[in-house]
Amino acid sequence: MLPQFKNEQNKTPLPNKGKEKPLPLMPCGMKVQKNPIIKVSNLKTYMVGSYIEHRQKEKMIRTIAIVLRSEKPEYHCLLCCNGQKIYVTATYDIHSDHFDFEYGTADITCNIPDKCTKPTHVAITSRSPKEDESLQDIHVFQPVRNQQKQEVFPYNFTVCISAMFDYRNVLMLVQAMEMYRMLGVQKVVIYKTNCNKDIQKVLDYYTRQQFVEIIPWTIASYINVSRGWQKSETPGELHYFGQIAALNDCVYRYMYQSHYVALQDLDEFILPLKFKSWTELLPELEKKYSNFGGFEFENNFFPLSINDSNSKYSPDSWKKFAGDNILEHIIRIRNDPKEFNNFKVIVDPRLVYKATVHGFLDIIKSTVRVDSQIARMYHIRHVPKERLASTFQIQDTHLRDYADSLILAVSKVLQEALETEHISD
Structure with missing residues (x-):
């Protein structure tokens, strides 16, 4: 039985250092x-x-x-x-x-x-x-x-972000970090290949706060990596910048540092529908799905091509920064219940042997699909026109329930990290 989570999303606990002697330089x-x-x-x-x-x-x-x-x-x-x-x-x-x-x-x-x-x-x-x-x-x-098997962890929730490359979406990056904070995340691990100088300023800002850990991900210097998952469409020798290796490394790296790890991308947000945070949600899921080691959250697309630029949710001060504003996207594509719908997971890492993009190849306790009326994943991305034309669309404004706090937090970070400097496309 895991201890009761504390809702301290604005505080980042530090790992307990000093127990082990420093390793020799050589x-x-x-x-x-x-x-x-x-x-x-x-x-x-x-x-x-x-x-x-x-x-x-x-x-x-x-x-x-x-x-x-x-x-x-x-x-x-x-x-x-x-x-x-x-x-x-x-x-x-x-x-x-x-x-x-x-x-x-x-x-x-x-x-x-x-x-x-x-x-x-x-x-x-x-x-x-x-x-x-x-x-x-x-x-x-x-x-x-992982020299020692731990039972007390410095973090409740860690988010693993794999394969950041050619990244330039400043606004969504800051929004993602602040949304994670509000949800109760205490550490974000990013496997970074490259990004522009403005993204680096934001990453440096969160690294100084010890909220983000950057893992240099240099596999593209050795192998011709693919930019996708289908070899026929995106040629290369390794799937999507080695994403799967990065995800597995993150699970093991935080196996004895975090109660749970979430494997997801920066444009994905796992949101509870009856609670405000993961801190409140996860104890309920533990009770409801007590025999499972991890939780699957159904993917729901919110197309970037459909936006509602309501001035209440689009501050003028944000418009000089590159990137997408998640609060402008409130149209969700309805999933067909007769078809398989993808998901991302929050899992106890000590139960995992092999992780993959959606779920696990080898896990001690299986994962369970969470009822979409309890929580679901909001995925804000480009959606092909042909799919938009053939699917039913639903207005879903749940992300805006976080808007008041999010707007204040994001505006503060943009000011402090980038000094109101204009970011060009």
Whole structure:
């Protein structure tokens, strides 16, 4: 039974630091790279993040990786344990949701030997320890996270945003951050490839407040990434900037830092209909769906092409900033109940083994679709004209229930982060 959530959306609790001694600058005499991406020498394998796996009988290290699926490597882990280097044979498992791209997300795992009481860093190699040149292939260690299995978490809700690239929607970014605050989110993790200078100013603003963590996402420097999920329409070697690997890394990165993680995009808002925040909603969902580990929220499209620019919800001071105003979009496309409708999730990360874009490939407790009269996802994006012409449209103004607080908060951030500087298209 999770503790009662506190509604402190304007306060960002800090993780409990100082329990563990700082790691040496050169553990086992090697450099350390904390951020993704680390290329494995002689292979088309890229390390994303490494984590202690506490949920198996045998203690192991799980490394989230991006691999060339056609390669059949024999992996080994080089562990740094108590200042000593130890080789361990590794196994790997490629996730099934690669969408037929050449590269896919994989788990590389190695058991931790008894003599290794604390593996602080790991490197992956394709050579066996018998080969004299094996160490020459390894140039950098990755820190092993999740050293301790925690039961008390600094955050109630963390939002994972994957694959930010070429992003320039300043107004929606600020609106999203402030909506998340009002909903009770205490940390937003963004896997960023690139953005313009004005977006960077906003990200810096929220990073200084310790509300946002930016994970540098440089996979496009190594692999020809696709900008979509269908290879036939968006060519490349890896699905959508490696989105799935980023989502899996975020789940593991915050597994012992957050009660729940939400996997979603910046144009998506999971809104309760009978409450104002996730802080109020989630205890009710826990009661109603007590046998489930996560909650699916039905996707509902609000087309950007249909807008209501009511001056009450469109302050003049916002008009000089690039981007879309979510308060102007109040027309929802009705979902066909006879068809499958996509969703995004809020989940207990300690139950997840493999995450994908919509849901999970491997989870200890299954997820449940939340009644759309309790909560649903508001997805504000471009919708093809042909779909608009063939669907029923409904006026839905629920987002505007947050307008009074949202307008004040967004205006303040735009002023403080961008100093009323004009942002061009």
